Amino acid sequence: xxxxxxxxxxxxxxxxxxxxxxxxxxxxxxxxxxxxxxxxxxxxxxxxxxxxxxxxxxxxxxxxxxxxxxxxxxxxxxxxxxxxxxxxxxxxxxxxxxxxxxxxxxxxxxxxxxxxxxxxxxxxxxxxxxxxxxxxxxxxxxxxxxxxxxxxxxxxxxxxxxxxxxxxxxxxxxxxxxxxxxxxxxxxxxxxxxxxxxxxxxxxxxxxxxxxxxxxxxxxxxxxxxxxxxxxxxxxxxxxxxxxxxxxxxxxxxxxxxxxxxxxxxxxxxxxxxxxxxxxxxxxxxxxxxxxxxxxxxxxxxxxxxxxxxxxxxxxxxxxxxxxxxxxxxxxxxxxxxxxxxxxxxxxxxxxxxxxxxxxxxxxxxxxxxxxxxxxxxxxxxxxxxxxxxxxxxxx
Numbered sequence: 001x002x003x004x005x006x007x008x009x010x011x012x013x014x015x016x017x018x019x020x021x022x023x024x025x026x027x028x029x030x031x032x033x034x035x036x037x038x039x040x041x042x043x044x045x046x047x048x049x050x051x052x053x054x055x056x057x058x059x060x061x062x063x064x065x066x067x068x069x070x071x072x073x074x075x076x077x078x079x080x081x082x083x084x085x086x087x088x089x090x091x092x093x094x095x096x097x098x099x100x101x102x103x104x105x106x107x108x109x110x111x112x113x114x115x116x117x118x119x120x121x122x123x124x125x126x127x128x129x130x131x132x133x134x135x136x137x138x139x140x141x142x143x144x145x146x147x148x149x150x151x152x153x154x155x156x157x158x159x160x161x162x163x164x165x166x167x168x169x170x171x172x173x174x175x176x177x178x179x180x181x182x183x184x185x186x187x188x189x190x191x192x193x194x195x196x197x198x199x200x201x202x203x204x205x206x207x208x209x210x211x212x213x214x215x216x217x218x219x220x221x222x223x224x225x226x227x228x229x230x231x232x233x234x235x236x237x238x239x240x241x242x243x244x245x246x247x248x249x250x251x252x253x254x255x256x257x258x259x260x261x262x263x264x265x266x267x268x269x270x271x272x273x274x275x276x277x278x279x280x281x282x283x284x285x286x287x288x289x290x291x292x293x294x295x296x297x298x299x300x301x302x303x304x305x306x307x308x309x310x311x312x313x314x315x316x317x318x319x320x321x322x323x324x325x326x327x328x329x330x331x332x333x334x335x336x337x338x339x340x341x342x343x344x345x346x347x348x349x350x351x352x353x354x355x356x357x358x359x360x361x362x363x364x365x366x367x368x369x370x371x372x373x374x375x376x377x378x379x380x381x382x383x384x385x386x387x388x389x390x391x392x393x394x395x396x
Contacts, residue, residue, distance in 0.1 A: 007032035014039040015047060023047075031058055036068040040258075041088075045074035045095075059100075063087065069110075077101065084109065096120045097136035102147075102171075107131050114141060118353070121145065125173075128152040135183075139191060140164040143171050150176045158182035163191040170194035180224075181205040189215045204228070204247065214238050226250050226271070242266070249273035249297070255281040262287045268294040269312070277301040284308055298323065305329075306339075320344060343395035366391035 002022055003009045008030050010022060015038075025035065048061055060081040068087045075095040081103040089109040094117040101121055105128040112294075118141060121127075125147050134156040140163055142148055143337075151174060157367065174195050184206040190213035192201060200222040208228040214237035222245045225233075230251040236259035239325075243264050248257070253275040253391045267290055276296065277283065284307050287296065292314050299321040306320060307329045318339045325344035343365045 002026075004030060007034060009036060010038075011035040011036040013037075020047065022093070024180040032060040032062070035061070035063045036234060038063055038068070041067055041069045043068050043071040043078050045072055048079055049074060049076050073098065073101070075099065081105075083107070084282070091115075093117050094120045097122055099123060102126070104128070105130070109133075110138065116141065118142075123147055126152075128148045128154075129156065131155040133157055136160040136162065138162045138164055140166055141172070143194070145171075145172050145173075147171050149201050150178075152176075152178040153182070154178050155181040158184060160184075161187055161191065163188070169199070171196070174198055174279055176200040176202075178202045179206070184208055185229075186210045186212060188212045193217055195219075200224075214242065218242055221245065233257040235259045238263035240264055245269045249275070253277060256283060256286055261286060264290070266292045268292050270295070271297045272301065273297050273319075274300040277303060279304055332372070343392070365395045 001011060001013060003011075004027060007340075008026050010033065015037065016072075020285065022026055027193055027375065031101060033346070054127075058079050058080040060083075061079050062083040062085065064083075064085040066087050068084070068089050069085065070176070071089060071093070073092070077098065077100055080100050081255060084103040085105075086108040086109070089106065089111055094109070094113050094115070094258045098121050100123070102123055103126040104121065104124060105126070106132045107128065109129075109132045111129065111369075112135065112248055114129055114137060117238045118127065120141045124145060127142070127148065127264065128151070130152060131154075131304045134153065135158060137153060137160075139161060143166060149309060150290050155358040158209070159182075159311040161179075161184065171194060172244070175197055176194070176199060177192075178200075178203050182205075182370050184203065185208060186248070187203065187208065193196060193216050195217065197219050198217060199219055201220060202222075202224040202225040204224045206228050206392070208225065215235075216239040218239065218241045220240050221242050223240070223243060224247045227250040230248065230253055232255065233248065233253065235257045238259070240263055245293060246264060246267055246269070249271045250273065255277065257274075270290070270293060278301075283303070287293065288308065294314050296315065297319040299319045301323050303320065304325060305327040306318075307327075308318070315338050316338065320339060320341045322343045325341060327348045328346060329337070
C-alpha cells in the first residue's frame with residue numbers, strides 16, 4: 001500500500017475502512033505523495049492536512065485514477081501543488097485565504113464549470129483545468145488573482161468566453177493563457193487587452209471564424225490561431241508592437257491578414273502553412289515590408305509565383321513546398337538566405353548566379369533541372385533549365 005523512495009506512493013487505499021494511520025508512516029523529508037486508486041468519492045482536506053512536514057518545504061500531492069466526485073480544500077492545507085488526474089470530480093470548493101497552494105491541476109475530470117471559489121487562492125501561480133467538460137468561462141474569476149502567471153483551459157468544451165468587467169488592477173501577473181482544443185467560434189479579442197503582462201495567447205484548435213474587436217497588447221510576443229476556420233482576418237487597429245511569432249496555419253485564409261504590416265512591426269516568424277493563399281493582394285510586396293521577418297512558411301498554399309526583391313532585409317528562410325509554383329525570381333540574396341521549393345511545379349527560375357547554389361539548396365521533386373553554363377556565369381540569363389518528365393513519388 002505504501003512505497004517510499006524519493007516520493008511516496010499510496011495505492012488502493014480506502015480511508016473510511018482502513019483509517020488514516022498510513023499517513024503517519026510518511027517520512028518528514030518527503031515532498032511528493034502520489035495517491036493511486038484512492039477509494040473515496042469525497043476528498044476532504046483533512047485527509048491531506050494530516051500530512052505534517054518537518055519544515056516549510058514544498059509539498060506536492062497527486063491523486064490519480066480515483067472515483068472522487070467532490071473535493072474540499074481548506075485554508076490549512078500544506079499542499080503547494082495539487083494534481084487531480086482521471087477522476088469523477090464534478091464539484092470542488094476552496095476555503096478563503098489559502099496560503100500555500102501555488103499550482104492546481106485538474107485533468108480528465110467531469111468538471112463542467114470553473115468554481116467561483118477558485119479566486120480564493122491567494123498565492124496560486126498556475127491553474128490548469130484540462131480535458132474536462134467545462135463549456136463556458138468567465139475570465140473575471142481570475143482577474144484579481146495577484147500571482148497567477150499561467151492559465152490553461154485546454155481540451156474542454158468551451159463555446160463561450162465572458163468577461164464581467166471589474167474595477168482596479170486586472171490580471172497583475174498573468175503571462176500565458178492557453179485555450180487550445182475547445183469549441184470557440186468567435187472571441188472578443190479586446191477581453192485580453194487588460195492582461196498587461198501577457199506574452200502568450202494560444203487559441204489554436206478551435207472553430208474560430210472571426211475575432212471581434214481590436215487586440216492592443218504591447219506585451220504579447222506569441223499569438224497562435226492555427227487549426228481554426230478563418231477565411232479572412234483583419235488586424236486593423238491592432239497594436240502588437242512586441243509580437244515576434246504568429247501562427248495562422250491550417251485555416252482557409254485566401255489572403256494575408258489586412259493591416260498586418262502596421263499591426264506586427266517586428267514579427268520574425270510567420271507560419272501560414274496549409275491555407276489557400278494565392279498571388280492576389282500583392283502578397284510578396286506586403287511580406288517584404290515586414291522588415292524583421294526571418295522565417296516565413298508558406299508551404300501547402302496556392303501560390304503560383306514568387307518575386308522577392310527585398311532579400312537584403314532580415315529574411316533567412318522561406319518555405320514554398322507543395323505550391324503550384326511556376327515562376328521564381330530572386331535578383332540577389334544575402335548570405336544564409338534559403339528557399340525550399342520542393343514538390344512545386346516550377347518551370348522558370350531567375351536567380352542571381354552568386355546566390356543560386358545556396359539560395360535554392362532545397363529543390364527536390366521539381367519538374368526541372370537547372371545549371372549554369374559558361375565560365376563567366378555572371379547574369380541570370382545563363383541559367384539553363386531542362387524539364388524532367390519522371391514523377392516524384394515523394395510528392396504524390
